[in-house]
Amino acid sequence: MNHRTVVNLALLPAACAWAQERPLNIIYIMCDDHSYQTISAYGSTLNHTPNIDRLAQRGVRFTNSFVANSLSGPSRACMLTGKHSHANGFTDNTKRFDGSQQTFPKLLRQNGYQTAMIGKWHLVSLPTGFDYWDILTGQGDYYNPTFIRSVDGEDSHAERLQRHGYSTTIVTDLALNWLSNQRDPQKPFCLFIHHKAPHRTWMPDLQDLELFSDSTYELPATFYDDYSGRRAAQEQRMTIARDMDLVYDLKMADRDSTIHSFDRTLEHWGRAMYTQRMDSAQQAAWDAHYQPIIADFKAKFGNGQLDKNNPQFSILNSQLNNWKYQQYMRDYLRVIHSVDRNVGRVIDYLEQNDLLESTLIVYTSDQGFYMGEHGWFDKRFMYEESFRTPLIMSLPAAYGGKQGVTSDAMVQNIDYAPTFLQATGTAIPADIQGVSLLGEIQSSRVPKSQSSRVGELKNRDLYYHYYEYPDEHRVNRHFGIRTKRYSLMRFYGDVNQWELYDLKRDPENMHNLYGKPGTLNLTRKLKKKLLQLQELYDDPIRDSLNAM
Numbered sequence: 001m002n003h004r005t006v007v008n009l010a011l012l013p014a015a016c017a018w019a020q021e022r023p024l025n026i027i028y029i030m031c032d033d034h035s036y037q038t039i040s041a042y043g044s045t046l047n048h049t050p051n052i053d054r055l056a057q058r059g060v061r062f063t064n065s066f067v068a069n070s071l072s073g074p075s076r077a078c079m080l081t082g083k084h085s086h087a088n089g090f091t092d093n094t095k096r097f098d099g100s101q102q103t104f105p106k107l108l109r110q111n112g113y114q115t116a117m118i119g120k121w122h123l124v125s126l127p128t129g130f131d132y133w134d135i136l137t138g139q140g141d142y143y144n145p146t147f148i149r150s151v152d153g154e155d156s157h158a159e160r161l162q163r164h165g166y167s168t169t170i171v172t173d174l175a176l177n178w179l180s181n182q183r184d185p186q187k188p189f190c191l192f193i194h195h196k197a198p199h200r201t202w203m204p205d206l207q208d209l210e211l212f213s214d215s216t217y218e219l220p221a222t223f224y225d226d227y228s229g230r231r232a233a234q235e236q237r238m239t240i241a242r243d244m245d246l247v248y249d250l251k252m253a254d255r256d257s258t259i260h261s262f263d264r265t266l267e268h269w270g271r272a273m274y275t276q277r278m279d280s281a282q283q284a285a286w287d288a289h290y291q292p293i294i295a296d297f298k299a300k301f302g303n304g305q306l307d308k309n310n311p312q313f314s315i316l317n318s319q320l321n322n323w324k325y326q327q328y329m330r331d332y333l334r335v336i337h338s339v340d341r342n343v344g345r346v347i348d349y350l351e352q353n354d355l356l357e358s359t360l361i362v363y364t365s366d367q368g369f370y371m372g373e374h375g376w377f378d379k380r381f382m383y384e385e386s387f388r389t390p391l392i393m394s395l396p397a398a399y400g401g402k403q404g405v406t407s408d409a410m411v412q413n414i415d416y417a418p419t420f421l422q423a424t425g426t427a428i429p430a431d432i433q434g435v436s437l438l439g440e441i442q443s444s445r446v447p448k449s450q451s452s453r454v455g456e457l458k459n460r461d462l463y464y465h466y467y468e469y470p471d472e473h474r475v476n477r478h479f480g481i482r483t484k485r486y487s488l489m490r491f492y493g494d495v496n497q498w499e500l501y502d503l504k505r506d507p508e509n510m511h512n513l514y515g516k517p518g519t520l521n522l523t524r525k526l527k528k529k530l531l532q533l534q535e536l537y538d539d540p541i542r543d544s545l546n547a548m
């Protein structure tokens with residue numbers, strides 16, 4: 001085993017000397033679709049997340065954290081490999097991850113680490129590179145979810161089983177059980193705790209159903225965006241007003257079936273999810289909460305199909321949109337409340353079991369999410385809300401970890417793999433495309449030679465490439481470059497259009513400046529840099545650029 005220490009002891013207090021004797025553990029917590037807008041450490045005024053905030057107080061919060069491709073499977077593949085989507089092969093959710101390729105858990109294992117993966121996996125092929133895995137099937141279910149787990153280690157057979165209860169709590173229980181009873185305490189570990197929450201359809205834990213019932217949320221300023229100047233945005237199908245479904249998303253599964261979905265399949269799934277999957281006690285608690293809301297909804301809006309000839313139509317329509325937004329926000333925030341509580345359980349466990357001071361804890365999401373900005377839910381666009389993702393890394397002080405600070409370095413999810421490798425003294429292979437963030441989370445008291453390749457983060461621009469079209473929300477394919485100030489995007493496919501944003505003046509991506517007077521030089525410069533990034537990362541799309 002080669003646990004190169006990441007700390008120069010001469011420069012750290014004597015009390016920290018034991019860190020050299022204790023190889024660093026890693027706990028990598030990731031949620032699915034958790035927006036930075038709903039984390040109080042990120043300035044949320046919508047809710048309070050005291051436990052995620054504890055991590056920020058104990059570590060570094062990244063204020064410029066982005067993904068490489070804003071979708072679940074692709075993001076996970078980027079994180080595992082440290083490479084962009086075209087390089088790891090998992091470009092959209094219809095792909096199957098090639099588990100024979102190099103991933104950071106495999107490299108950690110070769111360096112003597114135990115690795116475990118619990119929760120949402122979403123890469124179709126079964127996990128490789130883990131001593132233990134226990135994954136949700138597909139997207140996973142919130143209630144009484146089905147898991148597939150490895151029996152007797154990686155190379156043995158897999159077993160399917162349904163567990164009773166709420167997904168976020170079960171995943172946390174499994175993680176704590178692995179820490180207590182299943183790992184070898186003599187070895188360092190890397191444990192993935194990957195929640196299904198708060199993915200659509202945002203089903204809260206029963207104990208949280210009554211939270212926020214009296215809260216109302218202001219519509220974001222861009223809720224009624226008309227998408228002028230942005231053709232791909234005009235084409236999408238992810239608005240709260242039109243595409244968020246009353247039965248499926250908003251749980252208006254009334255008993256006499258007068259409220260209907262856009263299509264029968266969606267309605268069938270919605271009704272099944274809110275009835276057949278739950279046991280009778282869960283069902284009773286669920287109904288006790290939602291049936292009165294359904295009755296109230298019907299009193300206000302009938303079956304939700306508004307009559308356009310009604311003179312009151314436009315008032316009723318905006319009331320309906322507002323109602324949908326409130327219902328969406330309440331459920332989403334309830335789900336986050338449970339995530340935060342379970343993050344707290346993990347921190348408490350580590351503290352009580354003398355592991356907190358020897359474990360790097362990471363909190364992130366597979367991408368950002370729209371909380372009604374531009375009128376949307378979902379993600380996919382290279383616009384700020386879905387391109388960004390929360391990222392907090394808490395490295396214990398004994399390993400030189402910075403505490404309670406922020407980093408504004410331009411970082412991306414391909415950087416996690418090299419960070420974990422370097423933090424554990426594992427060599428970073430040359431083909432990894434990300435950059436280690438260790439220098440950002442470790443005190444400058446640690447000499448640069450032992451810290452990360454900091455220079456590579458300076459003046460760094462980020463590359464983005466999204467592929468999944470037309471399913472499921474009709475977001476056209478696009479790639480682009482993000483500098484600290486500007487983003488330049490190229491949509492290609494049905495919509496062929498460039499978009500340029502000055503994020504200092506327009507952080508909400510409302511004004512496409514491409515082709516506008518005075519932007520020619522800037523555009524030329526950004527296009528050149530974009531091409532350089534495509535060459536650096538070897539994205540084959542660059543070869544067809546000139547033809548576009």
Ligand code: SGN
Nearest residue numbers: 032033071072073093200201378472
């Ligand atoms: C599901 C959702 C979509 C979502 C994708 C991708 N529909 O298909 O709304 O965009 O996942 O999300 S659902 O009806 O199944 O909820 S991802 O985060 O997993 O990539």
Ligand code: CA
Nearest residue numbers: 032033072366
């Ligand atoms: Ca996701």
